[in-house]
Amino acid sequence: xxxxxxxxxxxxxxxxxxxxxxxxxxxxxxxxxxxxxxxxxxxxxxxxxxxxxxxxxxxxxxxxxxxxxxxxxxxxxxxxxxxxxxxxxxxxxxxx
Amino acid sequence: xxxxxxxxxxxxxxxxxxxxxxxxxxxxxxxxxxxxxxxxxxxxxxxxxxxxxxxxxxxxxxxxxxxxxxxxxxxxxxxxxxxxxxxxxxxxxxxx
Numbered sequence: 001x002x003x004x005x006x007x008x009x010x011x012x013x014x015x016x017x018x019x020x021x022x023x024x025x026x027x028x029x030x031x032x033x034x035x036x037x038x039x040x041x042x043x044x045x046x047x048x049x050x051x052x053x054x055x056x057x058x059x060x061x062x063x064x065x066x067x068x069x070x071x072x073x074x075x076x077x078x079x080x081x082x083x084x085x086x087x088x089x090x091x092x093x094x095x096x
Numbered sequence: 097x098x099x100x101x102x103x104x105x106x107x108x109x110x111x112x113x114x115x116x117x118x119x120x121x122x123x124x125x126x127x128x129x130x131x132x133x134x135x136x137x138x139x140x141x142x143x144x145x146x147x148x149x150x151x152x153x154x155x156x157x158x159x160x161x162x163x164x165x166x167x168x169x170x171x172x173x174x175x176x177x178x179x180x181x182x183x184x185x186x187x188x189x190x191x192x
Contacts, residue, residue, distance in 0.1 A: 004138055006150050008104055008183075024191065042100060042187035045158065049185035054102050056152065062141065087104075089145035091138035095120065 002037060002060050007088040008051040015081045016052065022079045023055065029072050030057075035064020062090055098133060098156050103184040104147035111177045112148065118175045119151065125168050126153075131160020158186055 011019050023041055030036055039057035059065040079086075107115050119137055126132055135153035155161040175182075 003141060006102075006104075006138060006147075006152075008102075008147070020191070027191065039192065040189045041191035042102060043190045045099060045186045045188055050183045051102075051104070051185065054187060056102075087146045089147065090141045091150060092141055093136045094139045095116070095123070095137035096135065 002058055003062050003065065004091045004093070005057040005059060005065060005088060006091050007055040007086050009053040010050065010083065010085040011052040012083040015084050018081060019053065019079065019084055025076055026072060029076060030068050033068035033071060035060035036068065065090065098154055099158050099161065100187045101153040101155060101161060101184060102187050103151040103182050105149040106146065106179065106181045107148040108179040111180050114177060115149065115175065115180055121172055122168060125172060126164050129164035129167060131156035132164065161186065
């Protein structure tokens with residue numbers, strides 16, 4: 001049963017470019033991992049929204065996702081920029 | 097060019113049921129509005145995530161979405177429950 005990773009990012013304007021570049025590095029690694037299905041990085045259309053970026057990715061299982069993240073952490077350092085905060089969690093669809 | 101509404105909800109456990117019921121009322125109204133494409137309500141698979149619910153909806157345009165919301169506010173009272181907070185904003189996909 002596939003799962004959806006939804007990851008909202010708070011991003012100060014000064015760090016927008018660096019955050020997207022770090023996301024691209026992570027995406028390039030994660031898309032090679034077993035269980036990866038797809039990902040879409042969303043950018044807010046409104047200047048003052050709380051979350052400038054929200055990533056939405058699909059994985060075949062929770063275990064696939066967790067294994068991929070732990071593999072990634074061995075080769076890509078975590079994003080550490082002042083004011084950049086994110087809230088990753090796995091979700092399932094309950095209503096349409 | 098269609099847009100994506102992403103709306104994370106902070107929901108205390110005691111208000112989970114009432115929040116979902118209010119979401120269903122809003123969905124039933126919004127899906128009748130011009131420009132509505134689809135919606136998916138996501139529930140967190142992890143107990144301690146910041147956002148228990150995240151709604152992801154597709155609309156044909158920003159204007160369609162804004163008109164639908166203002167129409168809805170005339171007939172459905174806003175959700176006001178202690179500790180329930182949400183962060184709706186419109187997004188576009190910038191990377192896959």
